[in-house]
Amino acid sequence: MSxxxxxxxxxxxxxxxxxxDLELSVKSGQVFGFLGPNGAGKSTTIKLLTTLIPPSNGTLSILGIDAVT
Known part of the structure; x- marks a missing residue:
């Protein structure tokens, strides 16, 4: 389970x-990071993953719980 x-x-x-159209799956204990040039969407992605901003489309679940609604 992710x-x-x-x-x-x-x-x-x-x-x-x-x-x-971001697709991402992180398993327990896995380490990941974001690399890219200025304006690539790194900060926006982190804000989406931490639910500081709502997505325009798509789904996000954390420990199997829907984090978008």
């Missing part, structure tokens, strides 16, 4: 896609 499971997660600001 601790974090993300399917088709997207965040748009008007016509700008900050994150588009």
């Amino acid at each position: 601790c974090i499971d993300v399917k088709h997660l997207s965040k748009s600001y008007g016509s700008i896609d900050a994150v588009h």
Whole structure:
């Protein structure tokens, strides 16, 4: 079972896609990170994963619990 499971997660600001169709699965004990240039959506992705901002589309579950609704 995944601790974090993300399917088709997207965040748009008007016509700008900050994150588009993200798929991610993190298992217990697994370590991961985000690398990319400025404006790639790293900070937005972390804010989505921590539920600081709501996604425009997609699902996010943490320990099997829906974190979007």
